[in-house]
Amino acid sequence: MNSHKRVLIADDEPNILLSLEFLMRKKGFDVFIARNGSEAMEIIKKQKLDVAVLDIMMPDIDGYQICKYIKEHEAYANCKVLFLSAKSKEADIEKGFATGADAYVTKPFSTRDLMQRVLDLCQ
Template structure:
């Protein structure tokens, strides 16, 4: 079981992520904006964060930058899950410290494999 934080401002996608991951036996936390994501990461210490890029208030890139700048949570694996699929977006995601970048629509099997690989690397 992996403790995963799914962050997306689209409630349908958030629910889809939650249901699919819970069906695979994972413990899923959710947040619908960047500020809530940061609070949850600091309080709950998820093993992997699934982070949408385009969100109101604070986008996923800004969340990632703040996580990487905080020594207490800097090693938290971050997987961008975004409809932004331009090479420049992927390059930026990796440049600021993302561990993986999966574009929507995503293959659930690929997502699960990525989560499990990153969680295993932390143990």
């Protein structure tokens, strides 16, 4: 059912990438991996993504900038953005949505909950 959905996972923590990649593939997504902001940007430009799961704190380009880029360009209108961040304060979450995110999940997260959110975004 999700065989054609394309997902980007961008995070600088290898363990997060490893676990999310496992979970997404299991659900049948096409998974793209980025270890930092610039890798994420390249993938966004090349691949027609359905969902981008973005960490906020990354060494080069942070999640906010990437999200803004996606939301500002008509070409990526179909790409939903989900922030996955350790920043869990009310203000942080508000800022995430203000940047244009479609969903916000705080770390540590429940894998089932996260997957449900990603699936919802794909509807």
